[in-house]
Structures are given as C-alpha cells and as structure tokens.
Amino acid sequence: MIPIHIGNLYFPSTNSSLFMLLTIGLVLLLVHFVTLNGGHSVPNAWQSFVEMIHDSVPNSVNEQISGASSVKQRFFPLIYVTFTSSSFRNPIGMIPYSFTVTSHSIITPGLSFSLSIGITIVGSQTHGLHSFSFSLPQGVPLPLAPFSVLLEPISYCFRALSLGIRLFANMMAGHSSVKILSGFARTMLSMGGIPYLAQLAPFFIVFASTGSELGVAIPQAYVFTISPCIYPNDAINLH
Incomplete structure (x- = not known):
C-alpha cells in the first residue's frame, strides 16, 4: 500500500x-470507552461483553496452568491480548472489502512462533539448562533415550x-468457500429468466455459509x- x-x-x-x-485499535478503543470513568455499576451491553471476555480468560488460565496463583497471573496479560486480538482479527474478514490477516500463511506461523519462543525463554529463565529436560520425558527406557532426545x-x-x-x-478454507459461493450467486442472479427461485438458492447458501464461517x-x-495456556504449564512445571 505504502512503500517505505x-x-x-x-x-x-x-x-x-x-x-x-x-x-x-478496535480492542483498545472498546476497552477504553467501557472502562472510562470506572465503568458503570450496572453494566450496559458493551461493558457486559468486555467483562465476559475478561472473565473467560482467567478460567482458561486456571484450568490449564497449574501452580500458585501468582504464577498464573503472570501469563494473564499474554493470554488476554492473544484472545481478544484473535477474536477480533478472525471475524473482521467477513466485512466486505476488508482483509483477513489470519488467512495468510506468513502471519499465523509468525504469531505462533513468537508465542513459542517467548514461552521457551520463560522456561529457560525459570529452570535454566534443566528446562531442556523436556527432550527426555520421564519413564523412557534407556535404549530409547537417544531417539527421544532427537525426536522431542x-x-x-x-x-x-x-x-x-x-x-x-481453517480461516482460508472458510473464507475461500464464502467467496466462491458469492461469485456463483452473483452469476446466477444476473442471469434472470423464469426459474428465479432456483437462482436465489445460491444466495441463501451464502448467508448460511457466512453464519457457519462466523461459527x-x-x-x-x-x-x-x-x-x-498449555505451553507455559509445560515450561514452568516441566514433567
């Protein structure tokens, strides 16, 4: 768009x-306006929506990460930002003339490897060189230990x-199917003629596929x- x-x-x-x-920007604006002046004692719809997202993240953290509460809360900002940004980033591609970031293979591995590298650094800071013991799980027979060290x-x-x-x-397949069906529906509707109801069928299929794609x-x-949430548990608690 803009060469720099x-x-x-x-x-x-x-x-x-x-x-x-x-x-x-959308996430920050939503949270900013909801928490402006401390929010409302009786939440409105937007505040209830933000509170629902905020309350669902600690449940995931508590279920997947074992250990002291202080250890779990260290990862709350990371998990919260990951969830909110993904929740907005995936459906935004359903808006006409928008762009689905997560349907491109260069973006999603970049996000996942960034998370994995960060969690690996946390594990190394917590356990030092002992963090690499994940390559030799407990209970592995001694003859299989060299293969485990190579494969893990x-x-x-x-x-x-x-x-x-x-x-x-998942995002590319769903969005591609909606785009193909939309083009097919447009072609059928532009044909005109007597069997108009039959031509409307792809149009209703597009609506149905759009709902499933949001799902x-x-x-x-x-x-x-x-x-x-699972990876920090492995990095902190090892075996």
Whole structure:
C-alpha cells in the first residue's frame, strides 16, 4: 500500500499491517470507552461483553496452568491480548472489502512462533539448562533415550508450526468457500429468466455459509488461545 525505504531496507505498509493495527485499535478503543470513568455499576451491553471476555480468560488460565496463583497471573496479560486480538482479527474478514490477516500463511506461523519462543525463554529463565529436560520425558527406557532426545525437540518445534497452520487453514478454507459461493450467486442472479427461485438458492447458501464461517472464526480464536495456556504449564512445571 505504502512503500517505505530506509536506506537499503524496505518496510512496506501492507494490508496485513493495516488490519492488524485496526484490530488492536478496535480492542483498545472498546476497552477504553467501557472502562472510562470506572465503568458503570450496572453494566450496559458493551461493558457486559468486555467483562465476559475478561472473565473467560482467567478460567482458561486456571484450568490449564497449574501452580500458585501468582504464577498464573503472570501469563494473564499474554493470554488476554492473544484472545481478544484473535477474536477480533478472525471475524473482521467477513466485512466486505476488508482483509483477513489470519488467512495468510506468513502471519499465523509468525504469531505462533513468537508465542513459542517467548514461552521457551520463560522456561529457560525459570529452570535454566534443566528446562531442556523436556527432550527426555520421564519413564523412557534407556535404549530409547537417544531417539527421544532427537525426536522431542522436533516435536517441540512442530507444535508451534501446527498451531499457526491450523488457524491459517481453517480461516482460508472458510473464507475461500464464502467467496466462491458469492461469485456463483452473483452469476446466477444476473442471469434472470423464469426459474428465479432456483437462482436465489445460491444466495441463501451464502448467508448460511457466512453464519457457519462466523461459527468457525470465534472457536478458532479460543483454540489459538488455549495452546499458549498449555505451553507455559509445560515450561514452568516441566514433567
């Protein structure tokens, strides 16, 4: 959209960066106006919506992360930001002429690997070199130990990759099907003629698929949030 050159470096402003900034802006504006002047003693609809999101995150943190309450609360900001941004970022692509950031394979692995690297750093700060004992789980027979040491780090890296690919694949597949059906419905409606009701059928299918896609976008935000709840538990408590 906007080419930006700094010396020999190229930092273009793209659709992805624009809609990620818009998503964060929407979240910040919503929370700002809801909490303005301390909020209302009797919550309105918007305040109830924000409080519902805020209350659902500690439940996920408490269920997935074991240990003291102070340890759990350290991860609350990370999980809250991940959930709110994903909840807004996934459905925003359903708005006409908008852009679905999470339907691009370069964005979602970047997010998942960033989370994984951060959690790995937390585990290293907590346990030092002992944090790498994840490569040798408890109960592994001694003859299988060399294979476990080789395979477990690969599995550890691939879980971050799978987290990003899962979100990308679900969002791309759903949005692509809606786009294809929309183009088909437009073509059928422009044909005219007597069997008009038959031509309206793809139009109603588009409405139904749009509802199902919204039903996929919100749970995918929850799934993308649950995994960063499980990973800190593994990093802190190890085995």
